[in-house]
Amino acid sequence: MSALLQQRAPQKASSPTDPPKPRTSRGGGNGRPRRENLAAYGFLAPWFLGLVFITAGPLLASLYFSFTDYNLIGDHQWVGLENYERMLDDSRLHSALSVTFVYVFVSVPLQLALALALAMVLDRGVRGLALYRSVYYLPSLLGGSVAIAILWRQVFGAEGLINQLLAFFGVQGPGWVSHPDYALSTLIVLNVWTFGAPMVIFLAGLRQIPRMYYEAAAVDGAGPMHRFWHITVPMLTPIIFFNLVLQIINAFQTFTQAFIVSGGTGGPSDSTLFYTLYLYQRGFGAFDMGYASAMAWLLLMIIGGFTAVNFLASKYWVFYGD
Amino acid sequence: MATETKAPASTTERTRSERTRRLLIHVGLIGFGLIMLYPLLWMLSSSFKPTAEIFREPGLIPWSFTPGNYTEGWNALQYPFHHYLLNSAIVVAGAIIGNLIGCSMAAYAFARLEFRGKRLFFAIMLATIMLPIHVVIVPQYILFAQLDWINTFYPLIIPKLLATDGFFIFLMVQFIRGLPRDLDEAARIDGCGHVRIFCRIPLPLSMPALATTAIFTFIWTWNDFFSQLIFLTSPDMYTVPVALRTFVDSSSQTSWGPLFAMSVVALGPVFGFFLAGQRYLVKGIATTGIK
Structure with missing residues (x-):
């Protein structure tokens, strides 16, 4: 071992204050970092290529295309703000926005409330926790698939499972997915159904709350409601915040379910025309790439805006203890 | 069930x-679990019912057992269903290998090496996790069209090899940071270069993170519909989700029996991976928080 150290000694000679420890001085500014630079850029080479051609590059390119008129055939023409001006008068875009907003702001709070409620029940040392957790988590893995969307289309169809069950009670249900007033709610139900993923995160968070807080509160005579609002909720706010940001971002990008349930149209009467579905129709149905790019940037602004507002607001309600 | 636990009467009031x-x-x-799973169980059972019975029978027992749905569904489209399964398998395998290679390389650099711009690049990498694919899909499509890659599997696999799933880089960075540095240092003193250190020490020690990456990549790619719908345009290249979608479209009078049968086939592998990889899945979500 000492022979090895001596072999290395010349390399480190430029920093005489360093005792010859078998640790490399990281970022010491003496020849060594340069070699690491090269090695690091080598390891990052695929990622750099991905950044240029798949993520950041296309992100900037789509900003450029949003100021052009381009249908894939022929050249793109610079049209300035025309695509953005068209958005102001596009009534389908407006319904896409309102459908998506309703979906996000109804389904995400419901989903998180259910996730938290079940996590709290499961956190009380229930026997068979792992089994329950798996069962509740399963829909999260399947929820985004075409097969589940197909199932939903049948279950909420005019003669689907729900209406068969309602018929037992003598109720004649409507065709949920084919009625403009109800179609969106079936997709909200689908999103709430996938509450398992945030539930698992809540469970992990609940584990972190020291038991002694509850014991101390119980000694002081605090009831269950009191303990929930004054211990569980404040201690869990970072996790609630995390889940909220994540699920809002996810919900804004919902596509598959709406596409399959409406057969790609966003119908009936645009009641399930999600933002991404309309973007797909403009970009890959009508090949109006300029307009689709402008829509993409509006989506980025909306998601970025909501995330930023969330982060700013978090200062007032998220409690980071030590 | 209820009667079973009422039996022991000798206990005190309190424990009772x-x-x-x-x-x-x-x-x-x-009860809640059953309600949650009922649609899934019902689909499984309905895949063995004649189509007419699917619309009459909300129960779970297929009274007139019809395994013919599977053979009918298997051959209902232009190609037999195993053609689409094979396509999906190729895409998924490519995506897994790509993610394992590309993301672990990037993760090693971020977790273990010092280099100029590290903090900036790391921040950019984290930001790309939140980047919706819908925002970059148009220029990607234009690029892949110019490379003549539309209707091939390249647009679905090459981006993975280029480590564009930042989520997995982050997962592996967290994991590698948790490994003791001593082994790396010892290997370095023994004269190992970075490539050998990477292949011999952090990579094999990161098996749990690699397994989590493989399982999530499998499930997400297998279920992915948006990019496969856009990049795969002719039926011989269709993957399972895209093929299922044409199933819904092709018949205005949908034959739900065979359609359910093929949906069950499509969900099967995900369910299998879920059973096999539960441990990694739960840990993966608990530590990083994405479904």
């Missing part, structure tokens, strides 16, 4: 009420 409370919790949890 405690037991009843626990029993009620279990009854509630099981």
Whole structure:
């Protein structure tokens, strides 16, 4: 071992204050970092290529295309703000926005409330926790698939499972997915159904709350409601915040379910025309790439805006203890 | 079930009420679980029912057992269903290999090496996790069209090899940071270069993170519809989700029996991976928080 150290000694000679420890001085500014630079850029080479051609590059390119008129055939023409001006008068875009907003702001709070409620029940040392957790988590893995969307289309169809069950009670249900007033709610139900993923995160968070807080509160005579609002909720706010940001971002990008349930149209009467579905129709149905790019940037602004507002607001309600 | 736990009467009042409370919790949890899973179970059972019965029978027992749905569904489209399964398998395998190679390389650099711009690049990498694919899909499509890659599997696999799933880089960075540095240092003193250190030490020690990456990549790519719908344009290249979608479109009078049968086939592998990889899945979500 000492022979090895001596072999290395010349390399480190430029920093005489360093005792010859078998640790490399990281970022010491003496020849060594340069070699690491090269090695690091080598390891990052695929990622750099991905950044240029798949993520950041296309992100900037789509900003450029949003100021052009381009249908894939022929050249793109610079049209300035025309695509953005068209958005102001596009009534389908407006319904896409309102459908998506309703979906996000109804389904995400419901989903998180259910996730938290079940996590709290499961956190009380229930026997068979792992089994329950798996069962509740399963829909999260399947929820985004075409097969589940197909199932939903049948279950909420005019003669689907729900209406068969309602018929037992003598109720004649409507065709949920084919009625403009109800179609969106079936997709909200689908999103709430996938509450398992945030539930698992809540469970992990609940584990972190020291038991002694509850014991101390119980000694002081605090009831269950009191303990929930004054211990569980404040201690869990970072996790609630995390889940909220994540699920809002996810919900804004919902596509598959709406596409399959409406057969790609966003119908009936645009009641399930999600933002991404309309973007797909403009970009890959009508090949109006300029307009689709402008829509993409509006989506980025909306998601970025909501995330930023969330982060700013978090200062007032998220409690980071030590 | 309810009668079973009422039996022991010799216990004190207190533990008895405690037991009843626990029993009620279990009854509630099981009942809720059944409601959650009922649509799935019903689809499985309905895939063995004649189509007419699917619309009459909300129960779980296929009274007139019809395995023919599977053979009918298998051959209902232009190609037999195993053609689409094979396509999906190729895409998924490519995506897994790509993610394992590309993301672990990037993760090693971020977790272990010092280089100029590290903080900036790391921040950019984290930001790309939140980048919706819909925002970059148009220029990607234009690029892949110019490379003549539309209707091939390249647009679905090459981006993975280029480590564009930042989520997995982050997962592996967290994991590698948790490994002791001593081994790396020892290997370095023994004269190993970075490539050998990477292949011999952090990579094999990161098996749990690699397994989590493989499982999530499998499930997400297998279920992915948006990019496969856009990049795969002719039926011989269709993957399972895109093929299922044409199934819905092709028949205005949808034959739900065969359609359900093929949906069950499509969900099968995900369910299998879920059973096999539960441990990694739960840990993966708990530590990083994405479904």
